[in-house]
Amino acid sequence: MTFARTLLLCLALAGCDARRPQAPDWVRSAPAAAATAVSFRTDWALQQPRLRTLLAGYPMAARSLDLFLLRARLPLRPETGRLTVYLTRPGAGFLIQLGGFRDPGGLQVAIADVFPVADSPSMENRDHPLFVILDLGGSHIRAMVDGEGRVWLGEAGLLAGAAAPARAAGDLAAPAGWISGTAPVQGFLRPAELLEGEFARNLPRGIEALAWGVTPGPAADAPNGFELSLSGSAAAIEQASPWLQRFVAAVTAAPGPPAQPPEILQEDRRISLRCPLSQAQVDAAMAKLGLPALPLH
Numbered sequence: 001m002t003f004a005r006t007l008l009l010c011l012a013l014a015g016c017d018a019r020r021p022q023a024p025d026w027v028r029s030a031p032a033a034a035a036t037a038v039s040f041r042t043d044w045a046l047q048q049p050r051l052r053t054l055l056a057g058y059p060m061a062a063r064s065l066d067l068f069l070l071r072a073r074l075p076l077r078p079e080t081g082r083l084t085v086y087l088t089r090p091g092a093g094f095l096i097q098l099g100g101f102r103d104p105g106g107l108q109v110a111i112a113d114v115f116p117v118a119d120s121p122s123m124e125n126r127d128h129p130l131f132v133i134l135d136l137g138g139s140h141i142r143a144m145v146d147g148e149g150r151v152w153l154g155e156a157g158l159l160a161g162a163a164a165p166a167r168a169a170g171d172l173a174a175p176a177g178w179i180s181g182t183a184p185v186q187g188f189l190r191p192a193e194l195l196e197g198e199f200a201r202n203l204p205r206g207i208e209a210l211a212w213g214v215t216p217g218p219a220a221d222a223p224n225g226f227e228l229s230l231s232g233s234a235a236a237i238e239q240a241s242p243w244l245q246r247f248v249a250a251v252t253a254a255p256g257p258p259a260q261p262p263e264i265l266q267e268d269r270r271i272s273l274r275c276p277l278s279q280a281q282v283d284a285a286m287a288k289l290g291l292p293a294l295p296l297h
Helices: 013-019 051-055 059-072 104-114 156-162 197-202 234-251 279-288
Strands: 036-041 082-087 094-099 130-136 139-145 151-155 185-189 207-215 224-232 263-267 270-277
Touching: 051 059, 059 094, 059 104, 059 130, 059 139, 059 151, 094 156, 104 139, 104 151, 139 156, 151 156, 224 234, 224 279, 234 263, 234 270, 234 279, 270 279
Parallel strands: none
Antiparallel strands: 036 082, 036 185, 082 094, 094 151, 130 139, 139 151, 185 207, 207 224, 224 270, 263 270
16 A cells, blocks of 8 residues: 655754644643543534443443533533543543533532532542542542642542643653644553553554544545554654554555545654544544544434
8 A cells, every 4th residue: 555654854853842732631631540531522522422332331431421411511502621531441440521611610610509519538628629429339429620620520539640640741742742633532542551462462662652533524424534643762653654554554444435645744752644534444443442433423
């Protein structure tokens, strides 16, 4: 397959940094425990009836989110905010963030009006009080508003780490900075913590993080914009170019229009691609990344 390549050579460091996009807030605020995340533009996410399929493996996260949205009555009008689901190591738990809203104060008032404050000395937090969302079996789901006005949902123990993310900017900011900030659906992966099987074995050693983004087409049969970015050591990035070629070849073998040559952007410690994909090909890409199918329409 012919592979079109666009190389970015940053010879003037200052000039390169000036053009380099910054990672979005949902990445910069990612909890240290997060192994993977999926982030949606809120107005788009709330209109997707199949959004729950992404949380099929985390029924408590789906139930907590449904209950929160029902009672907090989040508006369906176009918003600037994002809804992000962070998953920790398999079986360890989840955190959900709602951030970037035009009126964060209004959402905080709604939470205080409909959810009681957690009445437990072990959960007391004067700076970030916890609100009871759901108690079921051994699960105690709470809501918390951090110092930047973001709303978090999750187990109380994990919420403590969400208030002070420790390392996200270091390993996630570089690949996320090359994903379009306007993509309604985005995500990241930390390979060393989550990926298993053939994908992990074939991934070049030294890749620290992956970020991806999808821009749904205007109709179900229209192409969708797909982006994938990897960061890591210089040696790993050199090996990532042929890895990306194999990735695209495998993904575009799924049903869809004839594959178009992707655009590739590369520098010493990161590399990214952009290409149009059908719904089936997006699902194939998600499967290659070890993620569930992504319902776009």
